[in-house]
Amino acid sequence: MNAIFLDKDGTLIDDIAYNVEPQRMTLCSGAGPALRLLTALGYRLFVVSNQDGIGNGRFGEEAMVAVGARLAQLLSRERLSLTGFYYCPHHPSAALARYARHCACRKPQPGMLLQAAREHGIDLGASWMIGDILHDVEAGNRAGCRSVLLDKGHETEWLPGPQRTPTHTAPDLDGAAQLIAAAHGARR
Numbered sequence: 001m002n003a004i005f006l007d008k009d010g011t012l013i014d015d016i017a018y019n020v021e022p023q024r025m026t027l028c029s030g031a032g033p034a035l036r037l038l039t040a041l042g043y044r045l046f047v048v049s050n051q052d053g054i055g056n057g058r059f060g061e062e063a064m065v066a067v068g069a070r071l072a073q074l075l076s077r078e079r080l081s082l083t084g085f086y087y088c089p090h091h092p093s094a095a096l097a098r099y100a101r102h103c104a105c106r107k108p109q110p111g112m113l114l115q116a117a118r119e120h121g122i123d124l125g126a127s128w129m130i131g132d133i134l135h136d137v138e139a140g141n142r143a144g145c146r147s148v149l150l151d152k153g154h155e156t157e158w159l160p161g162p163q164r165t166p167t168h169t170a171p172d173l174d175g176a177a178q179l180i181a182a183a184h185g186a187r188r
């Protein structure tokens with residue numbers, strides 16, 4: 001299986017900090033056509049999301065059930081579906097002790113992508129990570145995927161690092177899908 005790993009906030013969903021209210025979740029502009037192009041090429045869609053709001057006690061893990069259901073609803077309206085939704089509830093300095101750890105899943109760690117690959121038989125070398133900050137890029141690259149950075153002004157630190165260079169940069173999901181489709185065609 002070939003996957004498109006999507007960051008959630010600011011990439012797939014319009015970014016509202018720490019929002020878990022389903023009714024306030026909206027797809028980013030152009031997400032539907034862009035993701036339909038990718039699914040037509042055989043890619044399956046996965047969301048991989050850092051949710052340290054859980055570790056910091058802003059909301060409980062049960063909020064992710066409603067968020068996942070809303071994601072499914074928004075995508076189904078676009079005739080799309082999600083094959084997997086993974087989130088990391090941890091943070092090294094989380095307020096809730098049970099979530100306070102240096103885990104393997106919080107991006108820029110690649111753990112969520114590696115878990116999805118194990119659970120779904122994903123060919124990571126044929127898969128892509130799309131995100132709006134360099135932690136997404138690094139997670140994708142470390143998992144062995146190619147990566148697209150959406151340059152929407154959400155990355156502000158630009159910390160350097162060997163795994164933090166995206167394969168491509170695009171203004172939005174439509175641009176990312178065009179680049180991935182072009183690379184897909186070139187490889188065949």
Ligand SMILES: [Mg+2]
Pocket residue numbers: 007008009010011131132133
């Ligand atoms: Mg984001």
Ligand SMILES: [Zn+2]
Pocket residue numbers: 088089090103104105106
């Ligand atoms: Zn984690």
